[in-house]
Amino acid sequence: MGWFIILIMALLVFASLWHFARLEKGPLQFVAAALLLALAGYAWQGRPNLEGAPRRMEVAEKQPDSPFMALRREMFGQFDSADRWLILSENYRRSGKTQDGAAIIRSALRAHPRNVTLWIGYGDALVAHGGGTLTPAAEFAFLRAAALAPKHPGPSLFYGIALAQSGDFVRAEQQWRRALALAPANASWRAELVRQLGMIDRARAAGQIR
Known part of the structure; x- marks a missing residue:
């Protein structure tokens, strides 16, 4: 599911830039390379199977003097x-x-x-x-x-x-x-x-x- 969402987002960004910004071939290739680089980084370090809730840090409770x-x-x-x-x-x-x-x-x-x-x-x-x-x-x-x-x-x-x-x-x-x-x-x-x-x-x- 995580891969599907990230691919859809990348395609939407690329299509929007091509349709509305009317970028020329050179800048458009640069944008495509940046998107591919982002996808490669996600493939390397992304962990879509993890829960979305933020991790709670365990803080030791201070103790009074005995x-x-x-x-x-x-x-x-x-x-x-x-x-x-x-x-x-x-x-x-x-x-x-x-x-x-x-x-x-x-x-x-x-x-x-x-x-x-x-x-x-x-x-x-x-x-x-x-x-x-x-x-x-x-x-x-x-x-x-x-x-x-x-x-x-x-x-x-x-x-x-x-x-x-x-x-x-x-x-x-x-x-x-x-x-x-x-x-x-x-x-x-x-x-x-x-x-x-x-x-x-x-x-x-x-x-x-x-």
């Missing part, structure tokens, strides 16, 4: 071996490239397999890549961090956040109470954690959580 991204330097410091890897990962993540963000931390863990911050960051990145779902791989990362630093509140705090995002408020409460017990008295996030636990208590009293 609680881990906001608090990690306060909880774990800035000048450790994990910081530069996490900065790079977070830049990818903010632009919507969550898979690349997680892959960067996975590469860092090969060189630093006992780094607690990287394990928490990896779990957090996997949750983001899963659209807020706590996948088995993300859960493993949080549990690995907890095993490496059992006296640090960070693993339990962020594991609890991931559980809450997935709708598991019972286990989230368990992790948050553990984090609260380990938290410094002056921690900036302590008041928010107490508020979240209070919301869980009220939901349980209302019969919304068992």
Whole structure:
């Protein structure tokens, strides 16, 4: 069908120029050569079987900062071996490239397999890549961090956040109470954690959580 249309259009152009413009033989031959050249180009690159709808470009959706991204330097410091890897990962993540963000931390863990911050960051990145779902791989990362630093509140705090995002408020409460017990008295996030636990208590009293 595409070839038929293009041939008809070429003949119409040629006939119109010959009838109305009354071109002489030389210019008319030039026009014919141009039309043939256009047809040759269409034969080479034309794809009439493709749909006419324009292709929609897939744009990665930008991601907001997670609680881990906001608090990690306060909880774990800035000048450790994990910081530069996490900065790079977070830049990818903010632009919507969550898979690349997680892959960067996975590469860092090969060189630093006992780094607690990287394990928490990896779990957090996997949750983001899963659209807020706590996948088995993300859960493993949080549990690995907890095993490496059992006296640090960070693993339990962020594991609890991931559980809450997935709708598991019972286990989230368990992790948050553990984090609260380990938290410094002056921690900036302590008041928010107490508020979240209070919301869980009220939901349980209302019969919304068992």
